[in-house]
Amino acid sequence: MDHLFQPLQVGPLTLPNRILMAPLTRCRADRAHVPTALMAEHYAQRASAGLIIAEATMVMEGHCAFQTEPGIYNQAQIAGWRAVTEAVHTKGGRIFLQLWHGGRACHPLLNNGDQPVSASPLAITNDITHTSEGKQNYVVPRELRDDELPGIVEGFKNAAVNAKAAGFDGIEIHGANGYLLDQFLRDGCNKRNGRYGGAIENRARLLLEVLAAVSGVWGSDRVGLRLSPISSFNSMGDSDPVALACWLAERLNECHLAYLHLIRGDVMGELQGEVLAPVRERYQGVLVANLRYTAAEATTAIGAGQVDAVAFGTAFIANPDLPARIKIGAPLNAPDPSTFYKGGPVGYTDYPFLTTP
Numbered sequence: 001m002d003h004l005f006q007p008l009q010v011g012p013l014t015l016p017n018r019i020l021m022a023p024l025t026r027c028r029a030d031r032a033h034v035p036t037a038l039m040a041e042h043y044a045q046r047a048s049a050g051l052i053i054a055e056a057t058m059v060m061e062g063h064c065a066f067q068t069e070p071g072i073y074n075q076a077q078i079a080g081w082r083a084v085t086e087a088v089h090t091k092g093g094r095i096f097l098q099l100w101h102g103g104r105a106c107h108p109l110l111n112n113g114d115q116p117v118s119a120s121p122l123a124i125t126n127d128i129t130h131t132s133e134g135k136q137n138y139v140v141p142r143e144l145r146d147d148e149l150p151g152i153v154e155g156f157k158n159a160a161v162n163a164k165a166a167g168f169d170g171i172e173i174h175g176a177n178g179y180l181l182d183q184f185l186r187d188g189c190n191k192r193n194g195r196y197g198g199a200i201e202n203r204a205r206l207l208l209e210v211l212a213a214v215s216g217v218w219g220s221d222r223v224g225l226r227l228s229p230i231s232s233f234n235s236m237g238d239s240d241p242v243a244l245a246c247w248l249a250e251r252l253n254e255c256h257l258a259y260l261h262l263i264r265g266d267v268m269g270e271l272q273g274e275v276l277a278p279v280r281e282r283y284q285g286v287l288v289a290n291l292r293y294t295a296a297e298a299t300t301a302i303g304a305g306q307v308d309a310v311a312f313g314t315a316f317i318a319n320p321d322l323p324a325r326i327k328i329g330a331p332l333n334a335p336d337p338s339t340f341y342k343g344g345p346v347g348y349t350d351y352p353f354l355t356t357p
Contacts, residue, residue: 003302004295004326008050008309010286011221011258013094013169015050018302018309019323021316022290023053023098023172023226025069027341028348033058033071035080040087041349045320047093050309053172053224053261054084056100056179059159060152063117064110065102065179067130068343072097072162073155085167096170096224096258097163099156099214103180104141104189105234109133116141117148119183119190119197124235126268130341146194152180153209160214170222173210176263178234181207185244186229188237200247211255220256224288228263232270245275249282259286261311267291280306295326321353330354 008015028039043052058064058071071077081097088095104118109131118141128135144152156173163171175181183189184206190197196205207225215223229238229245238244245262252260260283264276280287289301290311298310316322318335325332339347 003299004310005323006302008286010051011170011219013051013258015094015309017048017050017323019050019298019326020288020309020311021046021049021052021322022311022313023055023174024313024317025055025066025341026317026348027066027068027343029068029070029080031068032076033064033069034076035070035084037083038345038349039070039080040084043084043095044087044091044093045349045353046316046322047088047091048321048323049093049316050323051169052088052093052095053311054095054097054168056098056174057159059099059101060155062111062114063102063106065105065107065129066341067110067132072099072159072166078162078166081163081166081168085169089167094169096172096222097166097168098172098174098226099159099163100174101152101155101180103183104138105129105179107131107136108139109136115139117144118142118180119144119203120192122189122191122235124178126232126235143192146196149196149206149209152206153213156210157213157217160217164217170224170258171214171218172224172226172261173207173214174226175207176226176228177231177267178236181210182228182236185227185248186236186238186241188239189235200244201251204248204251208251208255211257215255221258223255223257224259224261225252225257226261226263228267229275230271230273231263231266232268233266237271241271241273242275242278246278246282249279253282253284257285259288259308261288261290264289264291276306317347318351320351324354
């Protein structure tokens, strides 16, 4: 496992290992979307990760996709997140915040009746969402006008300012998993015409504008980006996902990001394809991969030069001391999916360490 424990330079940060904690929505914020003390405890427990990428966080009020996901658009939320970053830093860790707009994955029942927005008026059809009135189908979103898109960019920029005020070490832009920026990227969802539709360079325009805006706040070397070109989650697809991934990999070289975080496959298991190798061939920066890696596969991939680091998801849910367990080959705790979004400490802060932290 030596490759996993080689230091890695990510912008100005030297990561002590290449075992990253993937962003994981856990629905532990309060009803006002303010991070809680329980969240601070959870992330501090996992401070031995080379880098923690904190969960998807709303950049703008009124675009809620889960009942208790966190936000970063007001002072109470900044204060809540500051308690999280201080707890992680006290334990010697490093933490980025993932900035996110749900787009059509939002629901009127979670947003005072407001219709969600997207690249085109197409609803998510392969899933349901959970609301105060129980399980609900997603609704048809309203197509955003071109003249509304600068407001979206400004929302991400303001969130980046707030994340800096909250004490994060950097930010990750969520361009994956069928949320707003991904909805513009992929032609299975983006059916619009004009400057933000059609050719890949037009569909990528909003994402690139967001990256430029937040890089102006942080410096590009403290900005990461997550992409999922072949994931079908949230009814997503593209007519040529490999071409999209390759175009983005080459174009992103001009952005000088901290890293590119690539979901290598389809979390739903519906779409097949290979994007990791062609992206690695074209992308010149730090490449982080994610999706069902074992520790053995991760160290082999890093040793072979396929990736620079691996982000672990459910393994970090159940193992707050995951790097220590990997290093000595200790058995891993098994995650309990029934507690992933349940709220409270069970399945969140009560997984055992090898020894008392």
